[in-house]
Amino acid sequence: MRRSTLYSTARKLLAALPVGLLLGAFVAGCEDEPTPSLFDPNYVSRPAPVITSVTPPDTFAGIGIVTINGQNFSSTKEENLVYFDAALGTVLEASATLLKVKAPNLPKDNINLKIAVRNADKFSNIISYRLLEAVSEFKLLDKAESPWAVTLDAQGNAYISFVNNNVASQSGVAKFTPDGTRSSFSPKPTGTPTRYTSLKVGPGGFLYGLTLERRIIQIPAAGGNPTNWVVLPTTTTRLYDMDFDREGNLWLGGNNPEVYRVKQDKTVRNFPFVANVRSVRVFSDHLYLAGNRDGAEKVWRFQIVSADQLGPEEEYFNFSASPFGAGGAGVFAITFAADGDMYVGTDAPEAVVVVHPNKTAEALYPGLFQPKSLSFGWDKSTYLYAIREASGGSTQALLKINTVKGGAPYYGRGDN
Structure with a gap:
């Protein structure tokens, strides 16, 4: 009882005290504690990094390796931050005087390149740098137009089979000159198809097309209406891709028990070959065929002995057995560089794979592609063109790829 009375009296006394007096007492109680400070009078900053040179003078965005020479870098990779404007490069090697950095995917002129090093309170000097575009989207088609096949002539003009997704009857083949000038080259194929699965420039400048049927379509060199050039006799024949020797x-090949040779006089010869052929390419006097047989994705080849004779079948590359063929990924396009590298278009995450003559394979420009790659064409310089089919969130597009090397001859357009 006595304790309760004392507690009640104390509460009354506190309530009667002025608020200012209570606050004063609180502040006075805190005055003895020092105010914390972040300043360390004993801290000594590392010297600011210095850039003396950068090589090469430019490189490809997203894939190029930049060598930076200078001073006051850290030999620990993670302690160096290399900025290309606001984007960070990936430091691959580091010493006090040299950094090797993978450039970010920021194609641009006049980038501010600078370096920050941990425990250095100042950035380096700034160097102006340029990152080139290794892979770009061909922007000259309308948004409603989806590209499906591409080829190029000896003058660098691109011919693109496209589908107008709003008005199918307005699909066709568009021609683009090297400076980007567009013209309507040919209307869509006659009959039901709205697009071509394959286009190739042939002798005399004629454009040849396939529509997954048994007919081979020809378009005049100056453009115009398509006509049936050759119709194979077997009604079940399905032609998907072709190339000239x-x-x-x-x-020509497709999902058939044979491949076909057609001379300029329109005579046809069949050669036994059972597979679902999706790509045909002639390189170094060999006929290369890519597709599926018995569930395996492969590339085969035959020596072209003559128009009437092929050598024995060879398995050139087993894509399904490679690391890139995991999960049932397929081969949809092949072509060759002049040095013998084979470029493979796939629906694997690595949408373009390079197979070297020794059969080792690697992804082309990892991280810069989305699957799947359907159709290839190479200009007379270093640019490979590829159709990307819309899948997995990617949009249908024509890609222009700087391979930094020339393509193998396309004999139909007169290459030697």
Whole structure:
């Protein structure tokens, strides 16, 4: 009882005290504690990094390796931050005087390149740098137009089979000159198809097209209406892709028990070959065929002995057995560089794979592609063109790829 009375009296006394007096007492109680400070009078900053040179003078965004020479870098990779404007490069090697950095995917002129080093309170000097575009989207098609096949002539003009997704009857083949000038080259194929699965420039400048049927379509060199050039006799034949050899013979394949040779006089010869062929390419007097047989994705080849004779079948590359063929990924396009590298278009995450002559393979420009790659064409310089089919969130597009090397001859357009 006595304790309760004392507690009640204390509460009354506190309530009667002025608020200012209570606050004063609180503040006075805090005055004895020092105010914390972040300043360390004993801290000594590392010297600011210095850039003396950067090589090469420019490189490809997203894939190029930049060598930076200078002073006061950290030999620990993670302690160096290399900025390309606001984007960070990936430091691959580091010493006190040299950094090797993978450039970010920031194609741009006049980038401010600078370096920050941990425990240095100042950035380096700034160097102006340029990152080039290794892969770009061909922006000259309308948004409603989806590209499906591409080829290029000897003058660098691109011919693109496209589908107008709003008005199918307005689909066709568009021609683009090297300076980007567009013209309507040919209307859509006659009949039901709205697009071509394959286009190739052939002798005389004629454009040849396939529509997953048994007919081979020809378009005049100056453009115009398509006509049936050759119709194969078997009604179940389905032709998907084709290529010319150095003698002007056209080789064709599809999901058939045979491949076909058509001479310029329109005579046809069949050669047994059971597979679902999706890509045909002639390189170094060999006929290359890519597709699926018995569930395996492969590239085969035959020596072209003559228009009437092929050598024995060879398995050139087993894509399914490679690391890139995991999960059932397929081969949808092949072509060759002049040095013998084979470029493979796939629906694997690595949408373009390079197979070297020794059969080792690597992804082209990792991280810069989305699957799947359907159709290839190479200009007379270093640019490979590829159709990307819309899948997995990617949009249908024509890609322009700087391979930094020339393509192998396309004999139909007169290459040697």
